[in-house]
Amino acid sequence: MTIPTKKLNNSVTESSKLPSQQNSAQNTLVLLLAKRSIFRNTRRTLLTVLLISCSLAAILFTDAFVRGMVETMVKISTQTFLGEGQIHRVGFRETNDVDLYIEDTTTLYQQLNSIVEIEAFSPRVLTGAMTSSSENVASAIVYGVDAIKEAQVSKLKLALVQGDYLSGIDGEIIIGEQLADLLEISLGDRLVVTVSEAHAGDLSQALFRVSGLFRFNERSMDIGMTFINLSQAQKLLNINGVHEIALRLQNLDQANDKSLGLWQTFNNDIIETLSWQELIPQLSSMLAMTKYSTLIVSIIMYILVCLGLINTMFMSIFERQTEFGILLAIGTRPKQLFYQIMLEGFFIGVLSVTAGLFMAFIFCYWGSIVGIDYSELEMSGMTLNEPIYLILDVSSFASMALATLAVTLLASLYPAFHAAALQPSFAMRKTL
Structure with missing residues (x-):
């Protein structure tokens, strides 16, 4: 008996589909x-x-x-006071020697203003000092700052809890609340600051009136720092320059980018520029x-x-x-x-x-x-x-x-x- 070719082909096709259909049914x-x-x-x-x-x-x-x-x-470390970077005279950070200051500030300021990565900068003069009131005596670090530039870099102005911010007039001083309690003084009281002049080492004194009290909520700052106007600090130390320039960058990530020109431009035999990671390496390691x-x-x-x-x-x-x-x-x-x-x-x-x-x-x-x-x-x-x-x-x-x-x-x-x-x-x- 002859089997039609079409039927045979259909039978073969159906039999060939059967295993795949079974697998599909089993998988389902x-x-x-x-x-x-x-x-x-x-x-x-x-x-x-x-x-x-x-x-x-x-x-x-x-x-x-x-x-x-x-x-x-x-953010707390950099925006409170430190800045994303700082410029110093080579060797200053190791010794805190008031003799090691940056002298040619005019040229340096022009260069800083021309760098797009730098949003703001604040020059500072700093030295250890003895602060004395009629009631007590305490040691502190005196910072001489440019009031306008400092407000663009740090939170000093925002940290004021009493009194007024620096206005540029000689005789103004801002101190921490805890230091004020230690010296037993309040707003408007007089305070004598004694420092050692640069180069000669002679003692220099100036009388200030407390114009403001600040609180950063950090003990080391609230009890150990005072701020006066930059020009008076330079007169007090008998210098024509600054010890530190704090930098506020456009972007925090730029502090990690060492390929930027600012890190090469301001690093030489005279000055050094360090990012916040290098300024506080213990924090960087902890993070x-x-x-x-x-x-x-x-x-x-x-x-x-x-x-x-x-x-x-x-x-x-x-x-x-x-x-x-x-x-x-x-x-x-x-x-x-x-x-x-x-x-x-x-x-x-x-x-x-x-x-x-x-x-x-x-x-x-x-x-x-x-x-x-x-x-x-x-x-x-x-x-x-x-x-x-x-x-x-x-x-x-x-x-x-x-x-x-x-x-x-x-x-x-x-x-x-x-x-x-x-x-x-x-x-x-x-x-x-």
Whole structure:
């Protein structure tokens, strides 16, 4: 009997499609079983999701907090008084010798005004001094500053709590509240400042009237610093120059960019220009170490995630060993069980990441608006006198979410391999 060619071709085509259709049906069944299995024990699944999501939220909160703390500490250090950079005569910072001052200031000021990266600068004269009132005596550092330029660089003017800012008239002095308490004086009282002149070393005195009291909320500044007008400080020390020029840059990141021309222009045999990292290296080192806190928290949290998820998956497998045994006995391949357990872990990971990102965004956004107040905390000699506002970073949210999902899949490997290695005869008689 002759079989028609068309019928034969159709039969061959249908038979060739059958395995692929079977695989597709089996994959769909595995996917459906995985979805149903994760909520077979709803309480256990929700607790696992809560563990993973809280871990992710804690990691992201820590990351946002560390970013905010680093920015706040740098901001306090640079904008309060230090500046993003400073210019000194070579050797001055090591000795604080009043003889080492910058003499040709006119040319230097012209160069500073021509550099676009510099937003503002403030020349300063500084020396150790003895301050004495009618009641007491105390040592302090006297800064001679240009009132207008200083207000553009530091927060001296904003830190005033009583009295008036410097106006350029000789005889004005601004002191800290704590120093005023030590000297037992108040606004308008007289104060004698005694310094050692440059070069000769002769003692020089001047009488001042307290025109203002400031409070930076940092003990070393509030009890150990005083400010007078630049011109009078130069007369008092008998110098025609400045000891320090504080720089305010257009962008804080420019302090790290040593390729900028200003770092080469103002570094030679006579003067040196240093960024804030070089001026306070202990703070820079501490901030570098602080950034590792996110990594440490992440490692701890991910270990907890792995252990929690492995425990959940194994409990689920032991409860369903008879079911797995029957599936294997009727022809289900071990790799399909492996994929089913991995899919269960994937679905739990997706739920956890979604919940964790939502929780992290709520807490981090709240922290970025309200801030966390650490006004009583002192770190490395610096008081955190401003709230720490958390900084949300989209790249961190994305990378941590993917890392969490990867960890859940990694933690599912061991239970999946265990399920795939079950023997049908053993699994069907092993029940809880």
